[in-house]
Amino acid sequence: xxxxxxxxxxxxxxxxxxxxxxxxxxxxxxxxxxxxxxxxxxxxxxxxxxxxxxxxxxxxxxxxxxxxxxxxxxxxxxxxxxxxxxxxxxxxxxxxxxxxxxxxxxxxxxxxxxxxxxxxxxxxxxxxxxxxxxxxxxxxxxxxxxxxxxxxxxxxxxxxxxxxxxxxxxxxxxxx
Amino acid sequence: xxxxxxxxxxxxxxxxxxxxxxxxxxxxxxxxxxxxxxxxxxxxxxxxxxxxxxxxxxxxxxxxxxxxxxxxxxxxxxxxxxxxxxxxxxxxxxxxxxxxxxxxxxxxxxxxxxxxxxxxxxxxxxxxxxxxxxxxxxxxxxxxxxxxxxxxxxxxxxxxxxxxxxxxxxxxxxxxxxxxxxxxxxxxxxxxxxxxxxxxxxxxxxxxxxxxxxxxxxxxxxxxxxxxxxxxxxxxxxxxxxxxxxxxxxxxxxxxxxxxxxxxxxxxxxxxxxxxxxxxxxxxxxxxxxxxxxxxxxxxxxxxxxxxxxxxxxxxxxxxxxxxxxxxxxxxxxxxxxxxxxxxxxxxxxxxxxxxxxxxxxxxxxxxxxxxxxxxxxxxxxxxxxxxxxxxxxxxxxxxxxxxxxxxxxxxxxxxxxxxxxxxxxxxxxxxxxxxxxxxxxxxxxxxxxxxxxxxxxxxxxxxxxxxxxxxxxxxxxxxxxxxxxxxxxxxxxxxxxxxxxxxxxxxxxxxxxxxxxxxxxxxxxxxxxxxxxxxxxxxxxxxxxxxx
Amino acid sequence: xxxxxxxxxxxxxxxxxxxxxxxxxxxxxxxxxxxxxxxxxxxxxxxxxxxxxxxxxxxxxxxxxxxxxxxxxxxxxxxxxxxxxxxxxxxxxxxxxxxxxxxxxxxxxxxxxxxxxxxxxxxxxxxxxxxxxxxxxxxxxxxxxxxxxxxxxxxxxxxxxxxxxxxxxxxxxxxxxxxxxxxxxxxxxxxxxxxxxxxxxxxxxxxxxxxxxxxxxxxxxxxxxxxxxxxxxxxxxxx
Numbered sequence: 001x002x003x004x005x006x007x008x009x010x011x012x013x014x015x016x017x018x019x020x021x022x023x024x025x026x027x028x029x030x031x032x033x034x035x036x037x038x039x040x041x042x043x044x045x046x047x048x049x050x051x052x053x054x055x056x057x058x059x060x061x062x063x064x065x066x067x068x069x070x071x072x073x074x075x076x077x078x079x080x081x082x083x084x085x086x087x088x089x090x091x092x093x094x095x096x097x098x099x100x101x102x103x104x105x106x107x108x109x110x111x112x113x114x115x116x117x118x119x120x121x122x123x124x125x126x127x128x129x130x131x132x133x134x135x136x137x138x139x140x141x142x143x144x145x146x147x148x149x150x151x152x153x154x155x156x157x158x159x160x161x162x163x164x165x166x167x168x169x170x171x172x173x174x175x176x
Numbered sequence: 177x178x179x180x181x182x183x184x185x186x187x188x189x190x191x192x193x194x195x196x197x198x199x200x201x202x203x204x205x206x207x208x209x210x211x212x213x214x215x216x217x218x219x220x221x222x223x224x225x226x227x228x229x230x231x232x233x234x235x236x237x238x239x240x241x242x243x244x245x246x247x248x249x250x251x252x253x254x255x256x257x258x259x260x261x262x263x264x265x266x267x268x269x270x271x272x273x274x275x276x277x278x279x280x281x282x283x284x285x286x287x288x289x290x291x292x293x294x295x296x297x298x299x300x301x302x303x304x305x306x307x308x309x310x311x312x313x314x315x316x317x318x319x320x321x322x323x324x325x326x327x328x329x330x331x332x333x334x335x336x337x338x339x340x341x342x343x344x345x346x347x348x349x350x351x352x353x354x355x356x357x358x359x360x361x362x363x364x365x366x367x368x369x370x371x372x373x374x375x376x377x378x379x380x381x382x383x384x385x386x387x388x389x390x391x392x393x394x395x396x397x398x399x400x401x402x403x404x405x406x407x408x409x410x411x412x413x414x415x416x417x418x419x420x421x422x423x424x425x426x427x428x429x430x431x432x433x434x435x436x437x438x439x440x441x442x443x444x445x446x447x448x449x450x451x452x453x454x455x456x457x458x459x460x461x462x463x464x465x466x467x468x469x470x471x472x473x474x475x476x477x478x479x480x481x482x483x484x485x486x487x488x489x490x491x492x493x494x495x496x497x498x499x500x501x502x503x504x505x506x507x508x509x510x511x512x513x514x515x516x517x518x519x520x521x522x523x524x525x526x527x528x529x530x531x532x533x534x535x536x537x538x539x540x541x542x543x544x545x546x547x548x549x550x551x552x553x554x555x556x557x558x559x560x561x562x563x564x565x566x567x568x569x570x571x572x573x574x575x576x577x578x579x580x581x582x583x584x585x586x587x588x589x590x591x592x593x594x595x596x597x598x599x600x601x602x603x604x605x606x607x608x609x610x611x612x613x614x615x616x617x618x619x620x621x622x623x624x625x626x627x628x629x630x631x632x633x634x635x636x637x638x639x640x641x642x643x644x645x646x647x648x649x650x651x652x653x654x655x656x657x658x659x660x661x662x663x664x665x666x667x668x669x670x671x672x673x674x675x676x677x678x679x680x681x682x683x684x685x686x687x688x689x690x691x692x693x694x695x696x697x698x699x700x701x702x703x704x705x706x707x708x709x710x711x712x713x714x715x716x717x718x719x720x721x722x723x724x725x
Numbered sequence: 726x727x728x729x730x731x732x733x734x735x736x737x738x739x740x741x742x743x744x745x746x747x748x749x750x751x752x753x754x755x756x757x758x759x760x761x762x763x764x765x766x767x768x769x770x771x772x773x774x775x776x777x778x779x780x781x782x783x784x785x786x787x788x789x790x791x792x793x794x795x796x797x798x799x800x801x802x803x804x805x806x807x808x809x810x811x812x813x814x815x816x817x818x819x820x821x822x823x824x825x826x827x828x829x830x831x832x833x834x835x836x837x838x839x840x841x842x843x844x845x846x847x848x849x850x851x852x853x854x855x856x857x858x859x860x861x862x863x864x865x866x867x868x869x870x871x872x873x874x875x876x877x878x879x880x881x882x883x884x885x886x887x888x889x890x891x892x893x894x895x896x897x898x899x900x901x902x903x904x905x906x907x908x909x910x911x912x913x914x915x916x917x918x919x920x921x922x923x924x925x926x927x928x929x930x931x932x933x934x935x936x937x938x939x940x941x942x943x944x945x946x947x948x949x950x951x952x953x954x955x956x957x958x959x960x961x962x963x964x
Contacts, residue, residue, distance in 0.1 A: 082851070085829065085830055088850075088851050089822075089828075089851065089852065089856075090856070091828055091829075091830055092828060092830060092831060094826070094828065094856070094858065095826070095828060095831075097826075097856070097858040098826065098858045098859060098860040098861070099860070130858065133851065133852075135851060135853065136855075140851070143850035143851045145850070145851075147829065147830035169850065170845055170848040170850070171845065174829075174841060174842075174844065174845045175827075175829040175830075175841055175844060176829025176830050176832065176835040176836065176838075176841055
């Protein structure tokens with residue numbers, strides 16, 4: 001059987017979901033039998049590939065760069081997995097959402113800073129008014145809930161997709 | 177009390193009235209009152225006194241004459257002459273000419289379609305009686321129906337008469353009144369209640385207010401008849417607190433009726449006793465829903481509960497309760513005075529009698545009208561209503577308030593009855609009729625009504641509480657040109673969820689203004705979403721750029 | 726209970742079942758192993774009918790009826806799990822999630838929350854309505870309990886248990902529609918409440934992390950379900 005290609009990426013997330021992915025431990029060999037990991041923070045590749053079968057997308061969409069990225073990913077990806085609660089619900093990054101963006105900056109860069117009280121305006125990607133879940137911008141094929149999803153669930157989902165089945169996640173994954 | 181004794185009461189007041197050769201009546205209902213009709217009335221009293229015509233001319237206030245757009249209105253001898261836009265300066269002229277020809281410059285001819293095309297039953301006394309005078313009401317055969325019912329008919333006969341009349345609930349649902357009465361009559365219970373629902377809250381509707389301000393006794397009489405029929409001895413009028421004049425007049429009417437033993441213990445020396453009390457609403461639209469209304473009277477938070485059980489079986493304090501709205505109850509006394517057959521002869525096969533509408537919006541003759549069921553919308557808008565303001569192009573008419581829908585031009589020749597209106601995605605509702613011209617944006621209209629439902633949702637059930645907030649948000653996005661077709665699909669889906677799963681009528685009908693505008697004006701939605709243009713030029717589009725949302 | 730109550734038969738999901746005539750559809754369904762999802766219902770409290778999760782189809786009636794408040798009748802044909810009902814329930818639950826700020830990952834009730842479990846039960850993979858992200862306060866003025874409006878679903882279990890079982894009616898609702906909110910006393914800080922008896926029943930009937938005991942960290946606030954049979958008993962003695 002021909003191997004599928006797999007990309008993993010995190011946007012506005014804490015990398016916890018990736019840690020959980022690594023927790024599949026020795027089963028990573030079974031994953032490797034089914035997938036070639038062609039893009040990932042674990043792999044030293046700079047550009048997101050043009051074509052990829054499955055993408056695990058961790059994190060919420062919080063900046064203009066994230067928006068561009070998620071659109072690019074969608075275009076390149078056959079099966080897009082919203083990977084973890086931040087991608088599915090915007091989760092912890094959304095805790096700023098009921099505050100005014102100005103207040104968020106003030107709190108982050110002025111009130112809580114110990115020196116260099118400046119709100120950076122260049123160099124950094126522009127923050128959106130809110131942190132959004134992935135499906136707010138693009139269609140998502142599989143929603144993998146959890147903060148983080150367990151290694152077992154991640155492994156199960158990847159195997160099912162590789163076998164051409166739709167993973168049954170409602171009994172295996174949950175928010176939080 | 178013998179029939180002779182009763183007839184004497186009416187006769188006495190008729191004779192008293194006929195002592196005057198001229199009856200000058202100045203409209204003192206809310207619309208004319210805001211145009212300072214009280215001052216006009218005072219000016220008439222002063223002028224009559226100065227011209228020494230006090231023996232022949234009687235000046236009194238009266239209820240709504242209907243043509244609110246042209247207030248203050250004044251009638252002489254109940255229709256002999258009708259004057260519009262009367263100011264204090266015109267009073268002298270009118271009194272000078274009272275024995276001669278009417279003053280041409282102020283006169284509205286009697287054959288004006290606005291008046292000629294109406295059939296008045298519920299509004300029969302509006303404009304021909306002083307709402308603050310029991311004598312006036314008695315002179316017009318007031319409380320005669322109650323007397324006849326109490327002395328000549330059994331409860332079952334009264335209900336049969338109501339069934340025969342074909343009257344259906346005028347609050348919006350159109351449930352047959354006779355059937356409702358018989359259900360409450362048959363319900364087991366020592367204590368029963370009659371409630372008059374006067375919590376009129378639809379934007380643009382003022383039928384109930386006008387009737388209560390113009391002819392409060394006919395509603396009390398209707399309630400007493402209903403009370404007798406179903407076996408209740410206590411009535412409540414649940415009236416919104418924002419109607420101070422109606423409350424004042426109703427209070428006065430209850431006091432007058434009690435003093436003269438038309439309400440209270442052993443009315444007309446029969447075993448039937450009936451008391452009426454007022455309960456004031458505190459400004460929640462949802463309290464017009466009957467179970468929320470009951471909760472409010474009981475002193476609880478005004479939220480609805482699921483039905484069944486219906487109030488007819490389990491109502492106020494758990495007792496069988498009859499709830500009818502103001503217009504329904506004001507039809508009762510005339511039905512018994514004129515006969516059920518007469519009432520049933522008006523209207524259509526399934527919708528008998530007349531219906532009161534409040535004409536508002538972009539229409540020349542704003543005001544209160546009563547028309548036979550089956551009349552076409554075109555007749556209402558163009559003949560009675562006088563057409564569109566500024567002779568603009570007609571676009572739609574909104575009936576049924578936040579529970580109703582917008583009816584476009586192609587249905588103008590449709591007869592107005594419960595079934596036809598429901599068939600085109602609107603409802604009869606309580607009678608608000610808002611006319612819109614080509615300068616109205618239908619997304620703006622839908623947004624307005626959704627904003628209303630969102631802020632009037634009681635918050636008890638999730639689909640209504642959150643669904644209306646979500647729908648309003650989506651409509652705002654559409655009106656700002658920030659929505660996508662995906663948002664439009666969400667809106668349609670939410671309409672279905674809220675309609676199917678909400679707890680009470682407010683939620684179940686809240687999507688109607690959206691659904692009906694989608695049905696008939698989908699191109700306007702598309703224009704807002706795809707082209708980022710508001711065809712009517714109402715909505716301000718924030719930007720034409722692609723917006724990330 | 727009086728012995729004169731009639732026994733009737735009805736059909737629930739194509740299964741013939743017997744019931745006492747004063748029972749609700751929900752009670753009869755549970756007795757017969759048919760699970761109907763509920764959020765605001767709690768045995769022992771007066772049903773409210775507000776969450777709409779338990780709506781069912783009854784043959785011959787065009788509107789959907791709440792199973793928790795609809796009494797059974799002879800020959801009734803009830804459907805509890807049609808595709809349409811499943812879809813509507815999922816949509817209603819999404820509305821629940823979209824209303825306030827339910828961030829399971831940082832909730833004291835994570836793992837014990839009925840809202841969280843319901844999402845699994847009705848297979849809600851994500852919320853496809855936009856989140857409303859309201860700004861909600863946390864009332865931490867009480868020395869034993871915390872009321873976090875971000876996580877409240879307005880099921881009114883706390884209001885009912887406080888009124889009906891504890892009898893102090895400290896909790897109630899203010900505002901209308903989307904503005905509705907649980908309050909203590911006359912919308913005063915809970916810590917200043919003169920009517921609260923510190924019984925804690927509200928905390929333990931709360932389906933989410935909106936009401937928790939002070940000092941509970943993420944995933945620590947399990948609700949003591951063993952309280953519920955006691956509540957039910959109290960209720961039956963009372964009525």
